Amino acid sequence: MNLTQRIAQLQSLIALAVLMIALSVSTDSFLTPENGMNVLRQISVNLCLSIGMTLVIVSGGIDLSVGSVLAFSAAVSAWLLKYGVDLAPLGVHVEFTVAGTIVAGVLVGSLLGLVNGLLVARLGMPAFIVTLGMLSIARGLTELWTGGHPITGLGDDFGWLGTGDLHGVPVPAMIVAGLVAVFTVVTLRTRFGRHLYAVGGAERAARLSGVNVARVKTWAYICSGALSGMAGLLLTARLDSATPRLGETYELDSIAAVVIGGASLSGGRGSVLGAVLGCLIIGVLNNGLALLDVSPFWQKVIKGVVILLAVAIDRLSRRQTA
Amino acid sequence: MNLTQRIAQLQSLIALAVLMIALSVSTDSFLTPENGMNVLRQISVNLCLSIGMTLVIVSGGIDLSVGSVLAFSAAVSAWLLKYGVDLAPLGVHVEFTVAGTIVAGVLVGSLLGLVNGLLVARLGMPAFIVTLGMLSIARGLTELWTGGHPITGLGDDFGWLGTGDLHGVPVPAMIVAGLVAVFTVVTLRTRFGRHLYAVGGAERAARLSGVNVARVKTWAYICSGALSGMAGLLLTARLDSATPRLGETYELDSIAAVVIGGASLSGGRGSVLGAVLGCLIIGVLNNGLALLDVSPFWQKVIKGVVILLAVAIDRLSRRQTA
Amino acid sequence: AAIGCGQTPTDDDAKGADAENADNKPAAEVKEHGRVAVVVSTLNNPWFVVLAETAKARAEELGHEAVIFDSQDNVDKEASTFENVLAGGFDAILFNPTDADASVANVRRATKRGVPVFCIDREINATDAATAQILSDNYAGCVELGQYFVEAVGEEGKYAELQGLVGDNNTYNRSKGFHSVVDRYDGLEMVAQQSADFNRTKGLEVMETILQANPDIVAVFCGNDAMALGAYQAIEGAGKTEQIKVFGFDGAEDVVRSIADGEIQATAMQFPKKMAQMAAEFADEYLKGRRNFDQKIPVAVELVTPDNVAEYGDYGAKDGAKDGAKE
């Protein structure tokens, strides 16, 4: 991580701190351990998506399909958990354990991510359009799969993934914290991670340095798909229900979080920790506005203004140091 | 317009032709004058937005706020038309004519566009985030302005803008055709237009050549805002109503149309005529799927696939000529 | 007697339809096998899926071809659908409007061309446009729900409200109906009013936060059942199910079960299936020549509480029990 990135994160950190201090002063309920855990639980899903989004954005792309992929993975895995699979010709009925369901959900997400990746990396299609197409396709598939009805009643074991806690810390937050750790290492300390930054920042130079550009990009989308699948599982577990409209418009929150965290949409810059900060800012904001019982109309306005402010401060300060 | 652009448009044209032939063969109702006029009326709003989106995308930016700006302009102008303005200190009540309302709607849109433009061009903030913020802000403002209720009963004179026809051709289609003509000239034959392409294709080079980059970009967003305002007027006239949720998610359709029409999201490439083709493809597709009685769930899947195909064909063929 | 289906036309209501008959062909042409369009505001919500699928199924049972169109909560898309449907030669429209005001123009466009429109569930703000409107009485339902709320919660305490989609008519009417009763009790204090978009996820998240700011609330009124389910989960997570009573609206299967299990306190049962079937039957009768329809046919919303929950099923009364609408 170089200097500009450090500074970008510092800015986000300051923005977050200001927000938190303001809320602590203006409400009694913000600065309680319980509310802290609420915020953590609430940002888990967006953070899970934002980790994948970070990889894709660093590689110079974008993934608009995360919300729909989340929904489709959720629908498929909820269905598998609830009904299992009949392998008719073999006369076998396969039941899915919670672990099996997780694997299935992540696999489904990865598969859709792979399709995104191949179209972007091999055919050279623009990521915006590919993933916009996938947004529509995966949403349609979800509705077809569920027939428009939610799949509910998934059992407490599965539900624990979304609602349980360990020593007071929500399970989904712990799972996502683990993913943050893993992907921080992946981005900063592995060849794949380094290649990701090189490809996003200087594609031609990366290619001529022996980087398999198409493969690196494809993997970024696969990771994003897998993490969307994981997010779908967490959300489904939390709601005890996979509904066809799960995750609608989540892509925007996720992109906003990643950019607030200092990533550049032209690629080559961004970090998982930045995404964490971005998600925290958005999560704390949502939480704070609700705690303050701000009218829903004003919430939209304020949310927009804060997004603008967070990024504006970042740019202004970067301009001075650049 | 250079060769690659010509070819890109040829591809879209072929895609459109194939689509139309297929629909003419498979339904009785597609190839009727009435249905043709329907399609034209239906694409007017998206096309109006897409003209502005083309300018912004060519300049190297993106405008996610068009749908919300549309809604806010619509709400303000519908309100002005219906209630006028009380200038209390002067004791004057100003009524708005249809012409005055149009001016007001376009001005409101331009103003929001100006804000986008200043943030992107002067502060150097990423367009995606600026306009995402504006998407949220303008939507919130619309809800505040209307209190969440639609403004209806705007009179037939105004309604004519959206529902009337001249010699069988829908008025909104004629208005938008005029805008297409104007902006084709603006992009291809004016300094502003050429500078737009220069700024989008090579910002640094444009700056060093003495192009006022910030001004060019700002104007692109102003135009996009103004055209969103115009689109809001057409839509409100068509529905005889400005609702707070007007234009939600329209940005995606508009971006898809512009890209299908051959524009590049990295800037410097794209054309108003391409956007026309893109809108036609999307419009014919929507219309055709409805005429073919395709289930709504499948429609989403098919729409996604067609977007992907349209762009994939374009890229594949361009790859061989590049 | 059929609920709300007074089939004798009153002078007022019949006017619109009669005027039309005068312009168009007399009720002579009979269509045994017509094409019926089911235009529904959104399919992103199971409630509407049930509505649309029931209407389609009933129309097909009656010998017609039926196609579902999704307006995706978008008046513009709805306008286009109407144009396409008219160009496509459909004979009748079963219509769940996206917007009480904005949808009026669409309805007029169809009836002007002699294609009858039957509104279902959501009202349009015109009495001379649709052929008939079969409506859940949201306002009255919530008045009743409000009364039960006061009964169950008592006349004192803090409560919260989760509203549906901003700008939606039903959101507005439900809230108004509820407050028309509850606001009369000074002891009942609404400490939070947030929007959760008729959506379960949002219901959960918004409720979690409300609980944070107001740990001492004793009830929450939710504009639909999806939000009620989300809210209940948040309350369960906070371990406050004993303290806080949850009220929903719709009569979704999960909520009916939850009431039976002593979890959610109450909901207002709408009869989407019944409304949809009735609309399909009206369309069928129209195609066979009938012209005299009441402009508004309110379908009462029924309160579902632990006391009577046994009589209800998924979006309606249990078979054989209380379903008064079957003729």
Next chain:
Amino acid sequence: MPHHAEPKPTQPVLEATDIVKTFPGVRALGGVSLRVERGRLNALLGENGAGKSTLMNILAGVFPPDSGEIVLEGQPVRFTSPRAAQEAGVSIIHQELNLAPNLSVAENMFLGREPRNRLGLVDYTRMNRDATVLLKRLNLDVDPARPVEQLTVASQQVVEIARALSFNSKVLILDEPTSALSEQETHALFSLIAQLKLEGVGLVYITHRLEELDIIADDITVFRDGEFIEAKPYVDTTRHELIRLMVGRDIVVESSGDRRVTGKTLLEVRGLSLRSATKGARPVLRDISFELARGEVLGVFGLMGAGRTELLQALFGAFGHLTSGEIAVDGRPGLPRSPAEAIGAGIGLAPEDRKQDGLALSMGVGPNISLPCLARVLTGGLLSKAKEDALAERYGGRMAIKSAGPRQAVRTLSGGNQQKVVLAKWLATEPKVLMLDEPTRGIDIGAKREIYTLIDELAASGLGVLMVSSELPEVLALSDRILVLSEGRLIAEFTRDEATDDKLLAAALPTTQAGSAA
């Protein structure tokens, strides 16, 4: 008013005094001065990073100085934008290409001042006509309506020059204009420069090719490390003195000249061809065969567009399946299908376009150097910062890169130092065959000397070096053998003893008659 009576040789058209410019962490200019006389060319000389481009950017209004004074024709000026400078009569050809690839040649030339017709619309007829006239002066025959992206780098450079000339400026700044030009184009440019002098234009000319000075220079100015060192008429100095002024010590420019002892064949190329990506277009390379021995430096010469860059890139696997033929590295056969395969086979390529192809500009020096050989800086499967820094230290140090450390973003280095990073990066892969495409483009004399020494050392250590250069003296001085390409074919081969300027140029000229003695 009776001023200016003094018999000064000429009155300066532009004079900059005590210019100071600081970038974060770098003092690029510490109070330098420059005097440009009407009708004379002042050659601005200095090592990489001396601050030459920085001063030119200030004069051309790209950014303001921290302090100092600029006087244009007796008037103090302070340009706030490139446009302001242009309008005042100062125009510049930047060191790096500055064209909009998606616009046409003519549109680029008149960008920002497009001629307009009575309706206020862009007058393409007039614009294309004027462009053609300007391009003719530089012997470039291209359709002014063609998009610039379809032109070769050299032609693009000519377009850039033509644009600057079209301003009819009082002062014209040329920052390394010939670094991408062939001999012919360079000559055309020089005759134009002569003409501009006659017209009274004041010229500032930056170059690292000192031999050009004999033809065009009237005065010289030397900077070193952001400081003013010397200014005097060119006739009053010698090549030797110039180098001492620039480098601060005495330096011998020529290659050791020692005949190298070459070993057995290291790279064998048989029938290499490269199809064009465009359907139906002529092949870019046709049936090229040669060998490169251990310890040998093989030069490749040719005119612009001869296909030299393509030859190196094809060997490097950059064109995938468009390439055909056989090659063997160190006896192991296999035509690389990707750069990764080529690197694996022991080939390295330092490309000519360092900004696009050579470097990840936003990344640090260390990460750039380690990129092709990340495997070498892993510890237990993870990247080790310590190892990476050590690698950067070792190879960066060998190239004497001037940077604030291995984390400094490459973007902020001077052109020459960037080129050194590229070379360090490839040395770090420890290749058997090192291909260098214009290795000294834009590099100062001191660094050039270092690179020559390095090439000698590399060859001596048993590497095979395949080197493309447009600078004839360089090719002649360094190569053991020289291949000449013309229109994608290998047209001639010379040993070090046979080769002369004339022979090479004669061979490189395209044979216009088809079917020359097959």
